[in-house]
Amino acid sequence: MTRRRIAESLARTDQSSENCCRVRCPQRINSVVAQVGCAEDSARYSYSAFAACVRFIEMDLLTLTEIRRAASRTSGSAVLARVHVQVESASAKTQRDGKPYCELVLADACDRMKLRVWSDHPNYKTCSGLTRESFIELTGEFRQHPQFGLEADKWMFRPLSDQETKELLEGPADLRAKQATDWEFIVQAIDGIRDPRLRALTQMFVNEWGDRFRRAAAARKYHHARRGGLVEHTAQMMRVASEIAPLYPQLNLDLLIAGILFHDSGKLWENQFSETGFVMDYDELGELVGHISIGLELVNSLWRRLSADNADMWKSYSPPSEDVRLHLLHLIGAHHGQKELGSPVEPKTPEAMTLHYIDNLDSKLEMFAAGYTTAQPLAPRIFDRVHPLPGTLVKSLEKFHLASDTKAPSEGQLL
Numbered sequence: 001m002t003r004r005r006i007a008e009s010l011a012r013t014d015q016s017s018e019n020c021c022r023v024r025c026p027q028r029i030n031s032v033v034a035q036v037g038c039a040e041d042s043a044r045y046s047y048s049a050f051a052a053c054v055r056f057i058e059m060d061l062l063t064l065t066e067i068r069r070a071a072s073r074t075s076g077s078a079v080l081a082r083v084h085v086q087v088e089s090a091s092a093k094t095q096r097d098g099k100p101y102c103e104l105v106l107a108d109a110c111d112r113m114k115l116r117v118w119s120d121h122p123n124y125k126t127c128s129g130l131t132r133e134s135f136i137e138l139t140g141e142f143r144q145h146p147q148f149g150l151e152a153d154k155w156m157f158r159p160l161s162d163q164e165t166k167e168l169l170e171g172p173a174d175l176r177a178k179q180a181t182d183w184e185f186i187v188q189a190i191d192g193i194r195d196p197r198l199r200a201l202t203q204m205f206v207n208e209w210g211d212r213f214r215r216a217a218a219a220r221k222y223h224h225a226r227r228g229g230l231v232e233h234t235a236q237m238m239r240v241a242s243e244i245a246p247l248y249p250q251l252n253l254d255l256l257i258a259g260i261l262f263h264d265s266g267k268l269w270e271n272q273f274s275e276t277g278f279v280m281d282y283d284e285l286g287e288l289v290g291h292i293s294i295g296l297e298l299v300n301s302l303w304r305r306l307s308a309d310n311a312d313m314w315k316s317y318s319p320p321s322e323d324v325r326l327h328l329l330h331l332i333g334a335h336h337g338q339k340e341l342g343s344p345v346e347p348k349t350p351e352a353m354t355l356h357y358i359d360n361l362d363s364k365l366e367m368f369a370a371g372y373t374t375a376q377p378l379a380p381r382i383f384d385r386v387h388p389l390p391g392t393l394v395k396s397l398e399k400f401h402l403a404s405d406t407k408a409p410s411e412g413q414l415l
Helices: 002-016 026-035 042-057 066-072 122-126 160-170 172-190 195-216 229-247 251-262 286-288 289-316 321-334 348-373
Strands: 079-094 100-107 112-118 136-144 148-160 378-379
Touching: 042 066, 066 079, 066 112, 066 136, 066 148, 066 348, 079 122, 079 160, 100 122, 112 122, 112 148, 136 160, 172 229, 172 251, 172 348, 195 229, 195 251, 195 289, 229 251, 229 348, 251 289, 251 321, 251 348, 286 289, 289 321, 321 348
Parallel strands: none
Antiparallel strands: 079 100, 079 136, 100 112, 136 148
16 A cells, blocks of 8 residues: 555656656655655665556666667667666776765676766665675666766666566577577587588587587677677678688688687687676686687697597598698687787688688677667767777668668668
8 A cells, every 4th residue: 555655646746747857766755755654764665666666657678788779869868768787896986076986887688887876876875885796677867978878867776586687697588599599500510510520629619618608708898798799709700601612612611610619719718707697707817818829729628639539530531630720720820810919820821811801890790780779870870980990880871672662761861
């Protein structure tokens, strides 16, 4: 009964205020609780009142990417939404005037944002006590700041239930489906390798490290920087390689597929997510050695184990097994393309050059796709620069269609 009276009182307050932000601050909730005559301490009912408010106004539950996309299209207007996130970090910081504040980094399956909690905010002390084991629902007004990115105003939060946390960790349904399809493609691609040495090597890797591979990101930022992003990146590279190889008969597709699988294998340590969360931890091996060197050592380690068990059989194979190993190592070492970009050697074979360009192509097109949804619009079809792309983004030319097929976009409408 009390909860219903709180919700009704808040609804009346909405109707009486033309400038209502439709996001309830704790002071307002406590005031309403007091007005309806609760005998208990108003703080006891803050969460119940908040839950009732959310149900009443029916704010959409969105992902951070969806909020960011919507906020970038509103020309400064607020996006009213709820989002379920994990606290990646909570850091005590100080403003220029010496006043303390808390900076929260919040993450979901595909994105992250910073939330600055000022010392005069009612939730300042509570937020300062949050840890990376904390899973919360953040509700408020979201805007895309040109300098600071996605920001929240007039917000409040609550802890997630166990069921809500489980659903958050599973990720959006469309992303789960895509990554499952991509992983199946990877498995099929390596099963289709004709060279038994490369097929056995890739299968051994997937069998031993597959679960970790499926959690890893392809990068810490810029492209596929999300849980499972390495699976998406690797599968797409294999698809491109499979289409290119028939056009260039000199390419060894077996070697190229194996090289694609292993080229970022060191990121299983460099860009690894925990089993139950969206926090990308730092690993000492990844920091001290780097993903290229780790990948080289990983292949050598697996190769030694396989060759010890199959030495006699491999002697009858052509090309020689040592040549196969060296060429695979070259693909891993050369995939950044330049020594200035971290590769110990530059591409010196057709397969190494092909892998480098496929890697660069997929990463850059991912940056364009993300940029169109998150970058600040500068004019119709023109968006602000997204680093490390070289300049402003311009929307792609729409694919040809007859006027009778679909409705053509009006002048100035984004494609």
